[in-house]
Amino acid sequence: MVASPAAPPGIPAADTGPNEVEVAVEQMWASRHAARLSMPFPVRLPLASSLAFVAGAGLGLSHGATEAGLRFRAENAHRFPTSQVGWYLYHKSKNYHMALGGIREAFRMGLKQAGWVGVFIGMEEFIDRGRAGVMRAWRGVRGVNNEEDRAAGSRDFLSSVLAGMGTAGAFSAWNRFPVPTAARVAKMGAKVGLAYGLLQDAVGLLRGRRLGYVDFIRRHTWGMTDEEKAIQPK
Incomplete structure (x- = not known):
């Protein structure tokens, strides 16, 4: 076999290390794997808001x-038609008003649902990042990869519960509910957040995503892995 010729003087040799594109793709897939529902926040937010808009628009169309x-x-009611032509025009006008009212209510309720779902998703991500920051400061973790690792481990049902209660509180404040009503709304928000968070955790576990409380139980039951020991502060 003939050896490949050496690079001429003055010309740097070709880099045989990993391609920058390959590294970027690996980082993208790792970030996607660590995200909730395997969808990064910039994808999850518009998708959830769009689905909420469609659901709200459907309910608004029917109700409106x-x-x-x-x-x-x-x-x-005081001027019902008395002829066949009159009844035809009556039902035609009624259908027009029903269609107009349904479309108007569909947009109104769809935008409202999309907005509040967006608030919940954004608050959930904010709490995830905040909890990860507290854990980094407490454990003295440094480095971008380790910080992302901590952020991934903090994405669990607790953030969803807190986000549900926070969204319920904002909804109650926006509508100026009395305290008893606000308490019931907060309880409902906590239940919805718990159910949604546990569902996300179950999907994440099936896909191999790390969960903070699962790691906590495992560390105190079987001990830390070599990788976890390596990132501990000296």
Whole structure:
């Protein structure tokens, strides 16, 4: 076999190390694997808001059309048509009002649902990052990879519960609910956050994602791994 010729003087030899593109792809997949539902926050936020808008628009369309139809019937109860042509025009006008009311309510409720779901997702990510920052400061962890590792381990149901309660509190403050009503809304937000958080944790465990409380139980039951010992402060 003929050896490859050496690089001419003055020309640097080709780099045989890992390609920058390959490193970037590996980092992207690692970040995606560590994220909730294997979706990074910039993807998860618009996707969740879009799904919430579609669901809210569907409910708003049904509710708005029904309400507009009842309102039209009540407003014209004193002047019902007396002829076949009159009834035709009556139902045509009623259907027009129902369609207009349904579309208007669909956009209104869809935007409202998308906004509050966006608040929840953003608050959940903010709490994840905040908890990771506290853990980094407490354990003295340094380095970008280790910091991302801590952030990945803090993405569990506790952040979802806190985000649910925070979103419920913001919703109660926005609508100026009294204290008893706000307490019930906060309890409902905590339950929804708990259910959604546990569902995310179950999906994450099935996909091999790390969870902070699972690692805590494992460390105090079987001890730390060599990788975890390596990032501990000296």
